[in-house]
Amino acid sequence: MSSGVGIRVEPVTRRRISAHSHIRGLGLDEKGKAIFKADGLVGQLEAREAAGIVVKLIKEGKFAGRGVLFVGPPGTGKTALAVAIARELGEDTPFVTMSGSEIYSLERKKTEVLMEAVRSALGVRIREVRKVYEGVVKEIKIRRARHPLTPYYAIPVEAKITLATKDEEATLTVPEEVTQQIVEMGIRKGDVIWIDAETGKVHRVGRTKEVEGARTYDIEVKRVVEIPKGPIKKEKEIVSVVTLHDLDVYYTAQRSFISIFGFGFEREISPEVRREVEALVKKWLDQKKAELVPGVLFIDDVHMLDIESFSFLSRAMESEFAPILILATNRGFARIKGTDIESPHGMPLDLLDRLLIIPTRPYTAEEIREIVKIRAEEAEIDVTQEALEKLVEIGTKTSLRYAVQLLEPARIIAEERGSSKVEVEDIERARKLFVDVSVSVEYLKKYESLFLK
Numbered sequence: 001m002s003s004g005v006g007i008r009v010e011p012v013t014r015r016r017i018s019a020h021s022h023i024r025g026l027g028l029d030e031k032g033k034a035i036f037k038a039d040g041l042v043g044q045l046e047a048r049e050a051a052g053i054v055v056k057l058i059k060e061g062k063f064a065g066r067g068v069l070f071v072g073p074p075g076t077g078k079t080a081l082a083v084a085i086a087r088e089l090g091e092d093t094p095f096v097t098m099s100g101s102e103i104y105s106l107e108r109k110k111t112e113v114l115m116e117a118v119r120s121a122l123g124v125r126i127r128e129v130r131k132v133y134e135g136v137v138k139e140i141k142i143r144r145a146r147h148p149l150t151p152y153y154a155i156p157v158e159a160k161i162t163l164a165t166k167d168e169e170a171t172l173t174v175p176e177e178v179t180q181q182i183v184e185m186g187i188r189k190g191d192v193i194w195i196d197a198e199t200g201k202v203h204r205v206g207r208t209k210e211v212e213g214a215r216t217y218d219i220e221v222k223r224v225v226e227i228p229k230g231p232i233k234k235e236k237e238i239v240s241v242v243t244l245h246d247l248d249v250y251y252t253a254q255r256s257f258i259s260i261f262g263f264g265f266e267r268e269i270s271p272e273v274r275r276e277v278e279a280l281v282k283k284w285l286d287q288k289k290a291e292l293v294p295g296v297l298f299i300d301d302v303h304m305l306d307i308e309s310f311s312f313l314s315r316a317m318e319s320e321f322a323p324i325l326i327l328a329t330n331r332g333f334a335r336i337k338g339t340d341i342e343s344p345h346g347m348p349l350d351l352l353d354r355l356l357i358i359p360t361r362p363y364t365a366e367e368i369r370e371i372v373k374i375r376a377e378e379a380e381i382d383v384t385q386e387a388l389e390k391l392v393e394i395g396t397k398t399s400l401r402y403a404v405q406l407l408e409p410a411r412i413i414a415e416e417r418g419s420s421k422v423e424v425e426d427i428e429r430a431r432k433l434f435v436d437v438s439v440s441v442e443y444l445k446k447y448e449s450l451f452l453k
Contacts, residue, residue, distance in 0.1 A: 041077070058089060078330075079298070130197070138169070247281070363400050
């Protein structure tokens with residue numbers, strides 16, 4: 001295994017959370033007090049302030065060997081609080097979410113699923129000084145040749161690209177590998193790019209409007225940037241974040257035989273590879289070439305884990321390479337899976353002792369109103385004040401989740417009757433078509449004899 005940092009690892013995405021994209025943080029003031037509605041969060045003031053203290057402990061490096069457990073009824077913002085903690089820790093903090101039931105697979109061991117999740121939540125921020133060619137594209141000429149197997153099909157094999165900075169201009173001849181990237185990325189005149197001199201990897205920085213003859217649009221989807229200064233060929237500090245799991249996969253693939261039929265490495269990564277990756281990362285850390293970015297591993301419905309999985313998590317928390325572990329459950333007293341022991345939240349007491357437990361409570365009518373408004377705005381659904389109050393009433397009597405779930409069906413019902421606004425009648429119609437849990441229970445009792453057992 002190479003000891004240098006000069007590698008290019010494409011991150012392996014593993015269910016990175018996106019359902020709470022409107023959350024920007026915990027919404028605390030400078031004294032750590034929660035603002036009623038801020039950073040996409042509403043209410044849960046005590047829980048948010050407790051989470052803020054956890055963030056401070058993490059940033060001070062005083063949270064090793066511990067984790068967080070959110071306990072509360074369904075739909076009380078446990079996942080949202082976990083996301084908010086990750087947002088507070090930094091933009092490039094890895095955030096991995098999974099349900100406790102995901103460990104049960106016919107193809108992989110439970111501990112392997114958890115190990116992958118743990119290592120996916122551990123980032124390595126690599127800083128490299130690399131030689132690059134950087135500038136704004138002033139001209140591109142692509143040379144194509146006939147495909148060796150399909151003569152009537154021409155493929156890009158070479159390109160001449162003219163790059164310019166505010167101080168210099170040069171024309172580069174680039175090979176097929178770079179040319180294909182230029183074609184696939186749609187690089188054109190006016191784009192500011194840099195090309196890694198060692199790997200040939202092309203990166204688009206943005207687009208400038210300072211180049212004469214470059215086509216521009218009233219709505220420009222690419223970031224508008226200035227033309228770089230200085231020489232075209234230069235040394236540039238490149239900062240990238242990869243996870244330990246990304247590195248595991250990369251080095252396993254390097255070792256494995258990949259046939260022309262596309263068969264790759266085994267489903268489980270060997271302990272030897274992981275040990276070598278950890279040794280390599282330690283070397284980078286010692287040489288100040290990289291820094292560890294502990295991410296957040298969020299396990300919802302943690303009561304679904306069994307005693308073996310809880311034991312694994314306890315050991316993982318003590319590891320030198322450990323993410324911030326955040327767990328959530330909506331269970332009271334329950335049996336620990338794999339045992340006959342009943343315990344609070346269905347979890348072993350020795351693990352509970354190592355967790356900071358933060359309770360969440362049911363939302364008030366005022367909080368439900370603000371959350372429904374936020375969710376409607378996110379989904380771009382226009383709701384009348386009367387319809388909003390109806391949803392608040394429903395959310396108070398049933399659950400916040402049910403009230404929010406009625407938004408989209410109500411929007412479709414409103415559109416079908418030719419209205420762009422959701423009215424009370426649309427909410428009532430949606431409620432008849434999609435019942436809540438309590439109505440579903442009544443339905444089961446009424447027709448119990450007709451259901452299969």
